[in-house]
Amino acid sequence: MLEGFEELVLEIKKRDVKRLFIQVPEGLKTRIQELANSFEGQGIVVVISCEPMWGACDIRFHEAGDLGCDAILNIGHTDFGVKSPIPIFYWPFRLDFDPIPVLESSWKKIERFKSFSLVSTTQHIECLDVIKVFLEKKGKVVLLGKPAISKTHGQILGCDQAAALDEKADCILFVGSGRFHPLGIIRKTEKPVFVLSTDTNSIEDFSKERERFYRIKFAQIEKAKDGKNFGIVVSSKPGQMYIKQAEVLKNKLEGMGKKAWILVMDFITKEKLMGLKLDVLVNCACPRLDEDAHLFGMPVLNPEDVGKLSEVVVL
Numbered sequence: 586m587l588e589g590f591e592e593l594v595l596e597i598k599k600r601d602v603k604r605l606f607i608q609v610p611e612g613l614k615t616r617i618q619e620l621a622n623s624f625e626g627q628g629i630v631v632v633i634s635c636e637p638m639w640g641a642c643d644i645r646f647h648e649a650g651d652l653g654c655d656a657i658l659n660i661g662h663t664d665f666g667v668k669s670p671i672p673i674f675y676w677p678f679r680l681d682f683d684p685i686p687v688l689e690s691s692w693k694k695i696e697r698f699k700s701f702s703l704v705s706t707t708q709h710i711e712c713l714d715v716i717k718v719f720l721e722k723k724g725k726v727v728l729l730g731k732p733a734i735s736k737t738h739g740q741i742l743g744c745d746q747a748a749a750l751d752e753k754a755d756c757i758l759f760v761g762s763g764r765f766h767p768l769g770i771i772r773k774t775e776k777p778v779f780v781l782s783t784d785t786n787s788i789e790d791f792s793k794e795r796e797r798f799y800r801i802k803f804a805q806i807e808k809a810k811d812g813k814n815f816g817i818v819v820s821s822k823p824g825q826m827y828i829k830q831a832e833v834l835k836n837k838l839e840g841m842g843k844k845a846w847i848l849v850m851d852f853i854t855k856e857k858l859m860g861l862k863l864d865v866l867v868n869c870a871c872p873r874l875d876e877d878a879h880l881f882g883m884p885v886l887n888p889e890d891v892g893k894l895s896e897v898v899v900l
């Protein structure tokens with residue numbers, strides 16, 4: 586059984602939960618039936634949400650309430666304060682990973698820096714203490730910054746890189762997998778960014794992605810300048826519902842002579858936009874959409890890009 590299950594069941598039973606609504610990330614779906622069986626063995630009825638879920642922003646309390654569930658279990662994430670009328674249990678689900686062999690084999694790549702901002706996602710947050718000790722023994726300064734949304738020092742989200750942005754750091758070392766989180770960091774700082782990859786067991790210099798990212802973004806902004814019809818997308822996920830920001834952007838775009846509509850959907854896909862006449866999307870939901878921007882057949886801008894539509898670029 587998954588680590589921490591017994592403690593979790595005790596907590597859930599203390600709250601007298603009879604029917605539990607479970608949300609699980611895609612990567613753990615293969616384990617969910619086994620987990621549901623274990624809960625049911627404890628006399629708790631389980632409803633498994635099959636909707637995609639990537640963060641603690643996505644708490645489906647309307648659905649859970651309509652189904653008569655008296656608690657929600659969010660697996661793979663930590664609480665960042667989404668309000669819910671139904672109790673939520675977070676089960677962060679840590680992954681075992683030993684970073685020391687990777688640090689030793691790739692040391693030359695980061696040896697020249699004196700101070701490090703050390704960050705990770707919740708799955709590998711426990712590695713940070715081990716890495717901190719390793720770096721300090723080498724005489725380096727290690728900074729575990731305070732997040733804006735999450736609660737653990739050194740933790741970042743795709744939409745919260747504050748922990749990585751300590752001014753005193755010479756570089757940022759991210760521990761984890763995938764491109765989404767380090768891409769978020771390079772958008773917020775000009776400093777070198779390294780990834781201690783739990784996928785490839787190596788340290789990679791991610792800074793070179795910055796130029797590629799800005800080249801694509803620049804091309805999208807330039808194309809968007811010619812657009813007339815703008816769709817401003819907000820998500821109905823409770824932690825991504827930035828309607829006020831969407832209204833500000835709508836006014837701004839209309840002030841530039843554009844037409845703009847606020848659109849809402851849960852999971853954002855191109856198919857849901859069929860039938861609408863749009864030239865440009867502005868994403869007020871999860872920044873993860875940047876990774877899929879090429880699927881939409883039109884420029885996809887982030888809120889901070891909208892102000893750049895009126896800038897004249899001299900090449």
Ligand code: SF4
Pocket residue numbers: 639640641642643742743744745824825870871872873
């Ligand atoms: S908005 Fe996106 S990046 Fe932020 S917590 Fe939700 S899924 Fe993660």
